[in-house]
Amino acid sequence: xxxxxxxxxxxxxxxxxxxxxxxxxxxxxxxxxxxxxxxxxxxxxxxxxxxxxxxxxxxxxxxxxxxxxxxxxxxxxxxxxxxxxxxxxxxxxxxxxxxxxxxxxxxxxxxxxx
Amino acid sequence: xxxxxxxxxxxxxxxxxxxxxxxxxxxxxxxxxxxxxxxxxxxxxxxxxxxxxxxxxxxxxxxxxxxxxxxxxxxxxxxxxxxxxxxxxxxxxxxxxxxxxxxxxxxxxxxxxxxxxx
Numbered sequence: 001x002x003x004x005x006x007x008x009x010x011x012x013x014x015x016x017x018x019x020x021x022x023x024x025x026x027x028x029x030x031x032x033x034x035x036x037x038x039x040x041x042x043x044x045x046x047x048x049x050x051x052x053x054x055x056x057x058x059x060x061x062x063x064x065x066x067x068x069x070x071x072x073x074x075x076x077x078x079x080x081x082x083x084x085x086x087x088x089x090x091x092x093x094x095x096x097x098x099x100x101x102x103x104x105x106x107x108x109x110x111x112x113x114x
Numbered sequence: 115x116x117x118x119x120x121x122x123x124x125x126x127x128x129x130x131x132x133x134x135x136x137x138x139x140x141x142x143x144x145x146x147x148x149x150x151x152x153x154x155x156x157x158x159x160x161x162x163x164x165x166x167x168x169x170x171x172x173x174x175x176x177x178x179x180x181x182x183x184x185x186x187x188x189x190x191x192x193x194x195x196x197x198x199x200x201x202x203x204x205x206x207x208x209x210x211x212x213x214x215x216x217x218x219x220x221x222x223x224x225x226x227x228x229x230x231x232x
Contacts, residue, residue: 004156033219043202045157045223052219091156095219100147100170102206102221104156 002027004094006105013082014113020067021077021108023092031097034068034075039107040088048090051075053097082112116141118224120205126230127195135190135227139207145169146188147221148180149204157204163188195231202226 003026013019025034036048051059051068059066063083067076079086092105119138127133139146145164149157159172163182177193186207192199206221 035220037223042225044225045204045206047220047222050220093156097219100145100162100164100208101159101172102147102149102157103159106154106156 002029002094002096002103004092004103004105006092006108008108009106010109010111012111012113013079015082015084017082018078018080019082019110021079021090021092021110023075023077023105025073025075025092025094027073027094027096029096033095033097034066035093035095035102036064036066036075036077037091037093037104038086038088039091040085045091049077079110084112084114086110087112118205118207118222120203120224120227122227123225124228124230126232128232129195129197131195132191132193133195133229135192135203135205135229136187137190137205137207137224138187139205140222143207143209143222144186145208146182146186147206147208148188148190149206150174151202151204151226153201160190192229197231200229200231202228 005024032053034051038046038048049061063080065078089107091107094103121136147162148160151157161171162169166182179191182188204226205224208221
């Protein structure tokens with residue numbers, strides 16, 4: 001069974017600084033997808049960034065980028081120029097390529113301080 | 115374009131009762147998944163519906179059942195409610211492409227239904 005581990009329950013960062021959230025996963029599959037979702041206090045789960053395992057290039061979306069290390073089964077999220085609106089729970093999630101079930105980590109609560 | 119919608123927003127039930135939660139997928143999506151998110155935890159997969167049938171199921175008891183209608187909307191039913199069923203229930207929809215090249219794998223989430231069992 002796939003597992004996703006987020007080892008940082010809480011993190012904080014000053015506005016405009018950079019922060020990195022960690023995620024590791026365990027799978028025997030070769031074809032899979034990885035996601036970072038953001039869940040603000042309003043609780044709507046929003047996709048931040050997606051990475052296909054077959055792509056070597058790390059995904060980027062504006063201020064958000066990932067460091068995907070397939071051999072190490074590591075998928076960290078870097079947030080640059082942090083903004084107050086980035087304050088939220090961040091979940092790392094795994095999807096096997098032939099499956100339909102998202103497996104989530106326990107989340108990291110990120111607080112951006114003014 | 116409406117995203118995923120869920121109703122009701124909040125619900126309070128008593129142990130032993132039954133509850134039905136509803137979800138309408140994003141326009142153009144035909145697949146609906148349900149997740150249970152306990153307080154302080156990540157969402158746990160309950161099941162997924164496609165073409166009005168349960169396609170995949172997580173580790174949840176038979177008290178959890180569902181249904182998908184021809185318009186792709188879905189219901190989650192929970193019987194014989196337990197205190198431990200108190201959680202945020204999330205619905206997610208995804209597009210009709212099949213896994214493979216070009217498949218995004220992305221699931222779009224609704225705002226959730228907060229269920230409290232007393």
